[in-house]
Amino acid sequence: MSHPISPLAPERLPDLPVVAGVRFATAETGMRYRDRPDLLLAAFDPDTSVAGVFTQNAVCGHPVTWCRQILPRGRARALVVNAGNANVFRGAEGDAAVRREAEAAAAAVGCEPQEVFVASTGVIGQRLDADRIASHLPRLAGQLQPDAMVAAAHAIVTTDTFPKAAVKRVTVDGQEVTLAGIAKGSGMIAPNMATMLAFLFTDARVEAAALQDMLQTAAGRSFNCVTVDSDTSTSDTLLCFATGKAGNGPITAGSGPFARVLEELCIDLAIQVAKDGEGAQKLITVSVSGGDDDRSARTIAMSIANSPLVKTAIAGEDANWGRVAMAVGKAGVPVDPAALTIAFGGIAVARDGGAVADLDEAPVTAHLKGRDVAIDVVVGRGSGKARVWTCDLTHGYIDINGSYRS
C-alpha cells in the first residue's frame, strides 16, 4: 500500500555525511515488500557507546525488550532493522527471533550478540522469519559502506511517504564533531503498525551514561512532543551511537553544546515525523505558556494536539478557537477560563474568558490556509511552558487506517 507524498515533505534529503566508525548495508528480503530494501545492517567500530529511549507501551515489541536488556552495557557494534513486521506479541517465539537476529549479526560482524541492537516495525502479532533475516546478514557484513546512510534511511521506512534524515555539526573542546540521524514513522502508530524509529550516529567520544542523560532530555523535548493520533506504538525506538572517532576529549556531562545540538537534531527529525503524519496536510505547532509548571503546560498542549475536533477544524481551515478552549478545559489540569488567551498564527482570537471583540478573522483564516499552523495558548497562571507538534486530521487518515492489513 502506498500513499501520496506528504505536501509537507522536504524537497530532498540533506547531504548525509560519513560518520567515522559507522558503516551501512541494506538488502531486499521480500518478506513483506517487493522491489525495495527492507533490511538494514549497521556496524560500529569498537568502543562505540550507545544510549536508547524506548516506547512506554506496556505491550512492547520483543526487539524493545532485547534492547532494554543489553543497553546497560553501554556498548554497541551492530544494529539490525527490518521493515514490515514489528515482531510484537509473539511470546517466547518473538524473543527467540530477536536472539536469532542478534547471534547471526554478531557472527557476521565479529562481536557478541549483546552488542547487537535490533529494531522491527510493521504489523503486530505476525511471526517474524528470523532465519530469512539471518540468511542475509553474512553477505551484508561484506558489503558495509561508510557512505550508505541514504540507503539506510530508505531501508527502514514502512508507510512513510518520504525518508527522514538530518545532520548537525558542533565543536567540542576545539574539535568539530558530526551528528547525523535517520528516522521513520508516519504516526505514533501508522497504518499496519509502522512505528517511530530514529537512529542517531556521531563520531564524538561520549561516555554512555552522559549520552543516555542527553538523549533522554532531548527525546523529552522532541520525539515525545510529537503526536499524530494519540496512539502510542509498541515499538518506538530511539538509539544514539557515538563512535568516538572525532578525537574530542570524552564528553562526560549531560549538558553543553553537544547536548544542545543533539536536541536540535532530535527536534528536526521529530518535526519530519509530524510532517509525515497519516493524511497530514498541515503541520500544527502548539505552544502553551503560563502553565502552573512545564508538566502542566505539556498536558494542556498534548490535549490540544490530540483533540480530533481541533485537528479536523484545522484541516477545514476553521478558526474554531472554541474547540481549543474545550481541549484546554478537558486536559485535567487547573485552568482559569477568565485568564485564558488563544491565538492562531500569533493573532489572539480569545482573551480573558471571551472572544476578542470585533476580531478581523481574515488574517487568521489566511494563516490557517497555510501549511504551517501555530496555535498559541497562554494559560495565565504560572511560568510553565511547552511546545508540541502534530498534524491535521483529514480523510487521508481514514483512508490509510481503515483499509485491511493485507
Added chain:
Amino acid sequence: MSHPISPLAPERLPDLPVVAGVRFATAETGMRYRDRPDLLLAAFDPDTSVAGVFTQNAVCGHPVTWCRQILPRGRARALVVNAGNANVFRGAEGDAAVRREAEAAAAAVGCEPQEVFVASTGVIGQRLDADRIASHLPRLAGQLQPDAMVAAAHAIVTTDTFPKAAVKRVTVDGQEVTLAGIAKGSGMIAPNMATMLAFLFTDARVEAAALQDMLQTAAGRSFNCVTVDSDTSTSDTLLCFATGKAGNGPITAGSGPFARVLEELCIDLAIQVAKDGEGAQKLITVSVSGGDDDRSARTIAMSIANSPLVKTAIAGEDANWGRVAMAVGKAGVPVDPAALTIAFGGIAVARDGGAVADLDEAPVTAHLKGRDVAIDVVVGRGSGKARVWTCDLTHGYIDINGSYRS
C-alpha cells in the same frame, strides 16, 4: 448542516408516556436553525425534586455553572433548553444571559429563578440572545402540554441525526412508577459543539439526596461510559426530575429497584448517543474483565474505545487485534501481555501473549461486517471489569467536523 440518518438509528421513537406533573412546550426562535423548534420549556409541579450530573470540563458553559449553583436546593419548577448556541466562554455576559432566561421563565411559570434549570448547546464562544429566548417564554408557558415529550425530544437536538428517548416502568412499594428520558448528542462534542444532554422525568417521589446518589451512580455506568471522539464537551448536562405524583412512599435510599431501572434508562439513552456518533456506521461495545479493579478495567476499556486506530480498523471491518493490544498497552495501567486475551464477537483472536494459532478468521470477519461489534478483553490480573460504548471512525466524522462553523 444536516447529515444522513445514522444506520444505527432505531426505527421509531418509543411511545412516550405522560409523566404526571411534567408539561412541555416548544418554539422556533430562528436564532440558528430555520423551520424547526429550537427552544424547549418544561414545567414541573410543586415539590418536584431534582438531581444533576455535569461536564468535568474546566471550561464549562455558563448554564452549567448556573445549574451547579441551584442544584443543592434539590427543587425544580422549570427547565429551559435552547439548541444552536452553547453560551460558553462569554464571561460575565454569559452568566447574565442565563440569569435573564431563568428570570423570564420564573415569571412565566410562577416560581423563583433558582428553581429554573437551563441548558444550551451549539457553537462555543458566540453571544446568546437571551432577550429573544425570554420573549418566547410567556407564550410557551400558556401552551404547556403533558403529552408533548416527543416535541421536546425534537427541540433539543442540534446535529443529531435522530431524536433519542426511552421509557421504563418499575413498581416501588406496590406502586408502579414511570421513568422517561430524552437525550441529544452525536459526540462528546459534535460538530459546532453540539453536546450531550439528557433529561429524565419520573412521577416517583424521591428525596433529592437519594436521587442525586442514584443519578451519579447511573451516570458512571452509562453516559460516562460512552465516547465518540475522546473530546469532553463544555456543556454536558444530565438532569433527573421527580414529581412525586405516583403516590409511592418517598424513596430515600440510593439503591433498590428504582435505582436499577434508572440505570437501565441511562444506559438505553447512552447507547443511543453512541449510535448517533459522528459518522457512525457501527456500534462498538468494549468489555474488559480481569483488571486489577473496576477503575483499571475502565481505563483500559476507554483506551481501546478512544483509539483512532482501533476505531478505523473496525470501520474497515479488519480483525486487527494488534491495535487492540496496543491500546491495552498504552492505557497506563499494569498489564501482563502473556495473560492477555482479545476476542471479537466472542471469538478469541489472541491469547497468552500471542495470536491464536490456526485461527479461522471467517466468523470473526463476519461479525465485524455487522452493525454491532463486540470487543472483549480479559486482562487476567484481578476481578475488575468495565463496559463502554463507542462507534467506528469513518470519513463521515471528517466530513462533519472538517467543515466550517457557519
